[in-house]
Amino acid sequence: MKYFESGKIIKIGDSVFVEKGVQGVVVCDFDSKQCVSGYEDWFTSDGSSVEGIPTQGILVKTDKYGLIHYETEDESIKKKS
Structure with a gap:
């Protein structure tokens, strides 16, 4: 995703601003199957999909909203400067 x-x-690891300027960190990239340490449970070991777990897009962790999944750009x- 761009x-x-x-x-x-x-x-992953990018500091970002999301909805209404809330700060967050990108913790998972489902397209490239990468995540920051501590979020490995969001992926299966064989790459298969699990109901309720996204298969594309990114996951952003924020203090205000918790985890936000963006499926598309x-x-x-x-990006926070």
Whole structure:
């Protein structure tokens, strides 16, 4: 997935602003099957899908909203400088 405005690739560990300027961190990238340490449970060992667990997009952890899943690019996601 890419940032809407810049077209640059969103990577796990990126500090971002999401809905209404709330700060968060990208913790999972389902497209590339990568996650930060502590979020491995969001993936199956054989790559199969599990009901209720996303198979594409990214997962952002925020203090205000908790975990937010974005399935496609969203203009509200902005990389923190």
